Every structure is written in structure tokens, then in C-alpha cells.
Amino acid sequence: MKEEQLLIRRARSGDSPAFRMIVEYHKKNVYYFALSMTGSHYDAEDISQEVFLKLYQSLDKIRGEAKLSTWLYRVTVNTCINKKRKKSLSALKFQENSIIDEMGNIQNYEDSRTGNPEQYTELSRINMHIEKALKKITHKERTIFVLRHYRDLPLKEIAEILNVAEGTVKSTLFRAIKKLQKELSFYTKETEMENAK
Amino acid sequence: MSDCVKSKKLFLDALYHELNDEQQSWFDAHLEKCNKCAKEFAEAExxxxxxxxxxxxxPDAQYWKNYCARLSNKIENVSKPVPVWKEWWNSLVHILIFKPKLVYNPIAAVLLIAVGMFIGREFFSPEYAVQEEYNVPDQSVFESRIQKYLERSKVILSSIVNYDPATDDIYGLDFSSQKEVSRQLVKEAQYIGSGLLYQQREELLELILDLQLVLLKIIQFENGGNEFEIELLQSGIKSSALMLKINLEEIDRITRKGSF
Structure with missing residues (x-):
């Protein structure tokens, strides 16, 4: 934490290598969080770069009371919301296209590992349904679920990022799981049957 | 506390394997006894x-290797100063294309007010009308209403100017109370504007009309307001130095009071 504050202070005074070190340290966290939120590599790239651009422009405002990662996650959440608004404003259907693009990538990725066409078709099908289910829950529910499930953050830190009470995070996460369960009931029953065996 | 309520409290931590040994054994024992909780937990699992x-x-290693270089390019592009007129022009074009209502509605409202003022001045006796409505001889009441109007407008403007989309909670973006107050202030501005016109206090009248334009835009916010609308209004307030004008007017009023 002390080292981080020192880096921020150096970056604030115009030390480019210090800023680069900050980016190097946090880039994967921000990118993968944005990717888990949007499901699209292209959006995640745009969002994560925009977040670091905002960091660069806000270096003077960062006081170092909270962890930098908390600030970055918070700005990523806001940037994801703005990106979604801008998309709906320009009436482009990136979301649907991005799923297709990402599916293409996933298929290649799985194909190269398994070499089993049936398996990757099945995985792609599940993946598509998961993406659709995640898009059906509210943005807040998705944010909390992604931070807990895919970024493995404790509920207390999620509450800090979203500036809400821990109880709110718990109830929202619970609701998100219930909704996902409804959306993915076909697969959950399959899993339950597998477990019963 | 019933066992089921207690198990609900442990539910999420159990789901992510974060219970301590004691909690875990209690939770497991409860699921064995309670079919409802066991079913719910199995479904969530x-x-x-x-x-x-x-x-x-x-992304592959090459992507991560070039990540900072791409960011540097973006930072360089953004760091180049953009002329203010270009920013304004881009915003105007954007609004005209995507949100024409935001432009045409306030213009229509201002035109309507201007036409009303013109008709009032040209075709009716202004002295008689204003005197009767505003009770001009009671100057102190009129002045205190102006003072109150400026103070309330300042609070509204401050809430817009101080909003920082980078750090503020975007879920809490709700300007409904500001919209309501703006509606009241627009009504009040009609009264004050006519009074100032009658007294020929042109500078203050100009400030009131500028404020009215901003307040009308706040009333026009879609739903609770969105970041783009707020940013546009922030730049409008900044470029017309509205906060500064209000502050100067207030200082002027205090000085005048002191000299009496």
C-alpha cells in the first residue's frame, strides 16, 4: 500500500515509468473484470484503456485513503455503464455481434486444446446461454456477481467499491443467483442429476 | 433466531466455501435436517x-506486451489541447443528432417567454401591470425574493457542477429533487424577470434569464439525468461563468446593504 502511494505520488509529478508500473500491475485485473462484465474482448479493451486514461487524468484527485484497486474497480463499473448507454444511444447492436465474435474465439481456443468438435460445440452452447443469462439480470446484480464469482472479491470490498452496505451486496448477490438459476434451469437440473449420480 | 434464518445468513459464505469449521459443521448438520434449505442450497450450488x-x-502475450504502448498513444491524443469552440461544436452536433429535444424545448420555452414579454410590453400598460402584480413599492420584499432565488439557484447549480462521473456512484444518479426545485424557480423567475424589466435592471435580468435557461435544461433531464446531459450542462455553466456572476451579484448586494 505504501509502495503504491509512492508510485502514485511519483506518477503525479510526471514520472512516466511510475505510471507505467501502476498500469502493468493492475491492467489484467481491470481488463478481466471488464471482460467478465461485457463478455466481449473489444469492449474490455476499450473500457480498460479508458479506465487507465481516467486514472492518468485523476492522479491529482487520488488521495490514497482507499486501495487503488477499489478506485479502479469503481471507475470500471461506471465506464461499463456509460459504454452501454452510448451503445444504446447510437443504436448499434454490438452486444449480439460481440457474442458471436467471442464465440468464434472460444471455439478456436477450445478446439486447439481438446481437438474435439462435439465438446467445443457443447461448450460454446453453454457459454452463449451463460452470456445471455448474465445480460438478463440487472447491471448492479451482474456487477456484484462478477466481482464475487469471477474476481473472487470479499463482500466487504464489493460493498466498498459500490459504496453500498454489505447487507445490500448480500441480498443483491442472492437475488442474482436466483435469477441466474431461473435462466439456466436446464443446465442446473443437468448438474443436479450429475451430482445425484 | 430459527435455524433456517441462521442458515440463510451463512448461505453465501457456504456457497463459496468460506465458513470456518464450526460454522461448516453446523451448516451441514442443518441441511441434513431441513429438506427445504438443502434443496435451495443444492440448486444454488x-x-x-x-x-x-x-x-x-x-489475450496472448503480445497483447499484454503492447498494452502500455496503446495506452500511451491514447494519452498523447487526449493531452493535445482541443479548442473550446470545437468541444462546443461537437457537443451541439451530437445533441442535434441524438437528442434534438434537449435543444429545441429550451429554445421554444425561451422564445415563448420572450414573445410573452414583448406582447406584454407593446400591447399592455407595463407600469400598471407590473405595479399591480409585484407591488413595486414594497421593494424590500422584492429584493429578498431575488436573494432567495439566487441562493436556491446556486445550490442547484452546485449539485450539477460538483457531480464527478469518474468517482460518484452512478447508481445514485438522480436529479429528481433538483428538477422539482428547478420547476419552482422557473415560475419564480417569471415574476422576478418582469419586476426587473420594469425597474430596467438589465444586468440582473440577463443573469436571471441565463439561469432560467439552465434550470429549463435540468427540467428536461431524461429520467434522473444522465452523465452526458450533466457534462454538457457543466460545460455550459462553466463557459458562461454563471456561478461567478451569482457570487458577484451576492457580494454586490451585501455591499449595498452595508452602505445603507
Whole structure:
């Protein structure tokens, strides 16, 4: 934490290598969080770069009371919301296209590992349904679920990022799981049957 | 506390294997006794397992290697100063294309007020009308209403100017109370504006009309307001130095009071 504050202070005074070190340290966290939120590599790239651009422009405002990662996650959440608004404003259907693009990538990725066409078709099908289910829950529910499930953050830190009470995070996460369960009931029953065996 | 309520409290931590040994053994024992909780937990566990199957794109090493270089380019582009007129022009074009209502509605409202003022001045006796409505001889009441109007407008403007989209909670973006107050202030501005016109206090009248334009824009916010509308208004307030004008007017009023 002390080292981080020192880096921020150096970056604030115009030390480019210090800023680069900050980016190097946090880039994967921000990118993968944005990717888990949007499901699209292209959006995640745009969002994560925009977040670091905002960091660069806000270096003077960062006081170092909270962890930098908390600030970055918070700005990523806001940037994801703005990106979604801008998309709906320009009436482009990136979301649907991005799923297709990402599916293409996933298929290649799985194909190269398994070499089993049936398996990757099945995985792609599940993946598509998961993406659709995640898009059906509210943005807040998705944010909390992604931070807990895919970024493995404790509920207390999620509450800090979203500036809400821990109880709110718990109830929202619970609701998100219930909704996902409804959306993915076909697969959950399959899993339950597998477990019963 | 019933056992089921207690198990609900431990539910999420159990789902993510974060209970301590004691809690875990209590939770397991409860699930063995309670079919309802056991079923609910099994269902949630199965959703988590399905969600674990999600596969996301993995960028290669080259992508990460060039990440900072791409960011540097963006920072360089943004650092180049953009002329203010160009920013304004881009915003105007954007609004005209995507949100024409935001432009045409306030213009229509201002035109309507201007036409009303013109008709009032040209075709009716202004002295008689204003005197009767505003009770001009009671100057102190009129002045205190102006003072109150400026103070309330300042609070509204401050809430817009101080909003920082980078750090403020975007879920809490709700300007409904500001919209309501703006509606009241626009009504009040009509009264004050006519009074100032009658007294020929042109500078203050100009400030009131500028404020009215901003307040009308706040009333026009879609739903609770969105970041783009707020940013546009922030730049409008900044460029017309509205906060500064209000502050100067207030200082002037205090000085005048002191000299009496």
C-alpha cells in the first residue's frame, strides 16, 4: 500500500515509468473484470484503456485513503455503464455481434486444446446461454456477481467499491443467483442429476 | 433466531466455501435436517457450477506486451489541447443528432417567454401591470425574493457542477429533487424577470434569464439525468461563468446593504 502511494505520488509529478508500473500491475485485473462484465474482448479493451486514461487524468484527485484497486474497480463499473448507454444511444447492436465474435474465439481456443468438435460445440452452447443469462439480470446484480464469482472479491470490498452496505451486496448477490438459476434451469437440473449420480 | 434464518445468513459464505469449521459443521448438520434449505442450497450450488463453465477470451502475450504502448498513444491524443469552440461544436452536433429535444424545448420555452414579454410590453400598460402584480413599492420584499432565488439557484447549480462521473456512484444518479426545485424557480423567475424589466435592471435580468435557461435544461433531464446531459450542462455553466456572476451579484448586494 505504501509502495503504491509512492508510485502514485511519483506518477503525479510526471514520472512516466511510475505510471507505467501502476498500469502493468493492475491492467489484467481491470481488463478481466471488464471482460467478465461485457463478455466481449473489444469492449474490455476499450473500457480498460479508458479506465487507465481516467486514472492518468485523476492522479491529482487520488488521495490514497482507499486501495487503488477499489478506485479502479469503481471507475470500471461506471465506464461499463456509460459504454452501454452510448451503445444504446447510437443504436448499434454490438452486444449480439460481440457474442458471436467471442464465440468464434472460444471455439478456436477450445478446439486447439481438446481437438474435439462435439465438446467445443457443447461448450460454446453453454457459454452463449451463460452470456445471455448474465445480460438478463440487472447491471448492479451482474456487477456484484462478477466481482464475487469471477474476481473472487470479499463482500466487504464489493460493498466498498459500490459504496453500498454489505447487507445490500448480500441480498443483491442472492437475488442474482436466483435469477441466474431461473435462466439456466436446464443446465442446473443437468448438474443436479450429475451430482445425484 | 430459527435455524433456517441462521442458515440463510451463512448461505453465501457456504456457497463459496468460506465458513470456518464450526460454522461448516453446523451448516451441514442443518441441511441434513431441513429438506427445504438443502434443496435451495443444492440448486444454488448447481448454478455456481454452471457459471464456472463460462469461458472467456484469453489475450496472448503480445497483447499484454503492447498494452502500455496503446495506452500511451491514447494519452498523447487526449493531452493535445482541443479548442473550446470545437468541444462546443461537437457537443451541439451530437445533441442535434441524438437528442434534438434537449435543444429545441429550451429554445421554444425561451422564445415563448420572450414573445410573452414583448406582447406584454407593446400591447399592455407595463407600469400598471407590473405595479399591480409585484407591488413595486414594497421593494424590500422584492429584493429578498431575488436573494432567495439566487441562493436556491446556486445550490442547484452546485449539485450539477460538483457531480464527478469518474468517482460518484452512478447508481445514485438522480436529479429528481433538483428538477422539482428547478420547476419552482422557473415560475419564480417569471415574476422576478418582469419586476426587473420594469425597474430596467438589465444586468440582473440577463443573469436571471441565463439561469432560467439552465434550470429549463435540468427540467428536461431524461429520467434522473444522465452523465452526458450533466457534462454538457457543466460545460455550459462553466463557459458562461454563471456561478461567478451569482457570487458577484451576492457580494454586490451585501455591499449595498452595508452602505445603507
Amino acid at each position: 448447481s448454478v455456481i457450477k454452471v457459471m464456472d463453465k463460462r469461458r472467456l477470451y484469453e
